[in-house]
Amino acid sequence: MPSRKRQWWLGSAGLLSLLLAWWLGVEVLGSGQALAARFSPQATFASLFELLGSAQLYENVWVSLKRIVISLLMALLMGVPLGLLIGGSRNLEAATTPAFQFLRMISPLSWMPVVVMLMGVGDQPIYFLLTFAAVWPIVLNTVAGVRALDPRWLQLSRSLSATRWETLRRVILPGVVGHVLTGVRLSIGILWIVLVPCEMLGVSAGLGYFILDTRDRLAYSELMAMVVLIGVLGFALDAFARGLHRRWAHAG
Template sequence: MTARWPSDGLPAVGKSTSPVRQSQARKAAAGQIVHGRASLTKTVLGTSGLAVLLILWWVGTDVIATPLSFVGHFSPTSAFATLAQLVTQSDLPVHILVSLRRVAVGLGLALLIGVPLGLAVGSYSHLNAATSPAFQFLRMISPLSWMPIAVMVFGVGDRPIYFLLTFAAIWPILLNTAEGVKNLEPNWLRLASSLSATRWETLRHIIVPGVLGHVLTGLRLAIGIVWIVLVPCEMLGVSAGLGYFILDTRDRLAYSELTATVLIIGLLGFLLDAGARELYRMSGRDR
């Protein structure tokens, strides 16, 4: 018996026999290279923009400003030096955790209220027509204008802050969810109907997955709004939080600590938005 080698007609082990697969592999590799270069370019440009902002800040407070001027108290050199002390030797981390907890509660309540309302409004045209003017009217009212009423109704403490943050966050979530329902592929709904799917099955398997991208977009917008509203809300009869810490540094004339806290607020807001973008990407809706 003679051995059969690859030259006898059998394909060689480890060699690709499909030109189509080779072409697909080359295209995939080229796509990864292009995507990597685009990501690198985006990172470099973003870092450059932040560097320019930092340079402008430094020039305005350390270079242009006259010596011993009041503006010098807000310079980046003193702010970054104070920042390390605040993170390690003060109760700033406690205030950060308190603020993040309030944001989480406000966003959670907004999701619990806004998503079901958005699904209902987007599913029923008559309900949409009846509620749209009222929703548009309410969402144009600044959440901060409700602060005196919130204190009178809920008293001082966390409850008025939860109300204000929920009120601020609910509108982008509700309206984006409703828009997602309206933009659902009609063929999906027809398919569910032809398969005799129940209303609950249609909601679970068609509507909710179909509007998830819109919900996450609304959540990202809500995070930006809530983070902006949070600081003035925490200047309202509470004893903890970043807003309270800002007032405390002002009263103590600790201007470098105030500037460092502003940096912390900006950094945390940036990270929250980055987390929302990553959640959107992981959901498979990123384009």
Template sequence: MNTRQAPLPGGRHLVLSLGGLLALLLFWGIGVWLLRDGMGMASAFSPAKALSSLWQLLADNQLTSHTLVSLKRVAVGLFFALLIGVPLGLAIGASRKFESTTSGAFQFLRMVSPLSWMPIAVMLFGIGDAPIYFLLAFAAVWPIILNTAAGVRQLDRGWLLLAHSLSATRWETLRRIVLPGALGHILTGLRLAIGIVWIILVPCEMLGVSSGLGYFILDTRDRLAYSELMAAIVLIGALGFVLDAAAQHLHRHWMRGRH
């Protein structure tokens, strides 16, 4: 029996999504209200003050530079993850021997939290953006490798035999058959990588830098500006939502065009 559900119409999906966000705001407000007696500063974390601070920070461009720096770090980390992960994924998907040789080492490294490498990254690259790029790329490369390899394995072997019969070179086979056939899986890996990178970005930006959303959160904590801290958290969630939606749209657009 086919249990796959049809997607909801766009309008209904939007209404339900907005309803979920409003419910989240409601629970947030109720939680602050319940804590108001036991914690005197609870009101500083309220949705009203956080959204008001967010509006003020955006209007005064106080968060603009931090946001742009964070997005640049994410882009650079993802670039290096794709640069390393796609070729490795193609090689693993195409060669069982290479997969067997690397699987143990890759599984071991994949299970180590990227944040565990923070002291080593600082010793190797110093203070600044370089260790952040390393940590983000290290975190993002694994879903890209795994999904790229899966994309290569699911290719129709008939297309590869056809390319061989037409005396296509390895580069032509890679460019015209392998990469287009695996691109959907690569985009899925990219979407997963974006989610992982965005989650570990904030602790990485607490690593001796003077800009970025993670640094801004530390700064608001030190200044006891809790409404601004909550505003930064709301912005991080909103930006992550937008990045994931963009990656999802790109994947759907590719799959629709392919069909």
């Protein structure tokens, strides 16, 4: 069997096993409880198909994806230049590494009370928290990309009397793009995890808001449908990031 086809079958078997474990968990742990039936795969997928015909669902998905994209762009605009600067200077790397390692180990969610007090509720604190979460993988992978550059390319650039801008544009940036895309993929995973609790900060749209709404309405099958949808969308975003990385690596 071809490798790609075998991987597809194995992946499908893994998903079916997960679905079976979900069904067994509800049947065993929720045996005799009427409430447990609302969390079953049957009820969840029935609610999911109903939600797919609702314009409200697509509005919330669009809002969440917009927050992801904008936050990722802001993280790139800050993280890539900062990573290039740090990667090009041993002294700057030594000066910033302890502070950056300290900051990146603080969960972005722990900043939520502080950010809400300073910025209030709404989109502004969400963008801040998401950007804070996404910037560290991009910075660290950009630094790693600069360090991994072949010194002979830099020597060749100097021997050809290339300016700093030409060296940056022709040598450094093409050499670090693969590492930056690795950081982007890691950032997307972090963003998707942090997004849902961030959207519970008093906003009126988004996947996190919609989950709170289903809870308040006691629509538990819809709540589980949203959990499944979040997993599907996150899987699709990661697959997109992996595809970009593979295409760049293949082109390189």
